[in-house]
Amino acid sequence: MLNPRATNDDLTAKARIRNAAMDLFAQYGESRVSLRAVAAEAGVTLGLVQHHFKTKAGLIAAVDQLVVDYFAAAVSSVPPHGKPGETAAGRDAAVRQMLRDNPAVVNYVRRAVLEPAETRMRLLESLVELTRREVAGLREAGLASTSRRESTQIVEVLVRQFGELLLSPMIEAIWERVGDQQSERPRLTITVGD
Known part of the structure; x- marks a missing residue:
């Protein structure tokens, strides 16, 4: 990638x-x-x-664009072909790998999304727009359902890709308090219905 x-x-x-x-x-x-x-x-x-x-705002905008570029590169590393679910799963996996490889991106996105100021919403807006284009492309290629609302698909993709990223610190903290050493740590699974 x-x-x-x-x-x-x-x-x-x-x-x-x-x-x-x-x-x-x-x-x-x-x-x-x-x-x-x-x-x-x-x-x-x-x-x-x-x-x-x-200005600092100009520098923040450049960093936001770098983060969007990381996500775009991860998504585009999985070409849109095969069965409908395969492309989405492959892209989700590519994003997860990119996040594992780039802890600064993870921490930056966490701060931007969980500590949002009005000026910080630009990063989220850019990531939503990137996802909107990808979902539209998959729908046109017959690799995503056209019977479901596009807005629901956009939310579903973003929640799948960001859910674990945003919630994993909380899950880790809870597990440290309630988990036992013999049990496997729970994994976050997110299902978004239409």
Whole structure:
């Protein structure tokens, strides 16, 4: 799968700044990270950060786009063919693998979705739009039901892909309090009906 982040050896200063911002925002939250801290983490001057992104809002928008690119790359790594359920399952698996491989994306999305401010809803809107395009494409290709409402399918995909991501810390915390060492940890299963 294509890595939207690439490696530091291949990156421009602008990309290094954006990646450093994602790492810091994911770890501490946007409100606790200054542009100066991002510049230090990226190994550049504050002026260069401002040159490329103008403001913190511009930098946040760039990080949001990087996160959307991660999801788009994961989804597009599974071509739309085969039986209807196979494509959806393959794409869900690709997203789960991408999230396992990129803990900063997980933490960034958790913060953006669970600590939403009005300005943070842009990331969710972008992910909804990406999912809307993918569902529409699958419907046109005959790989998703056209008898179910498209809006329900969009919600179902997002809940399947984000449910475990968002709820796993809570499940882990509960399991630590009630689970026994011999039992297998429960897995979150989400079913969305029409």
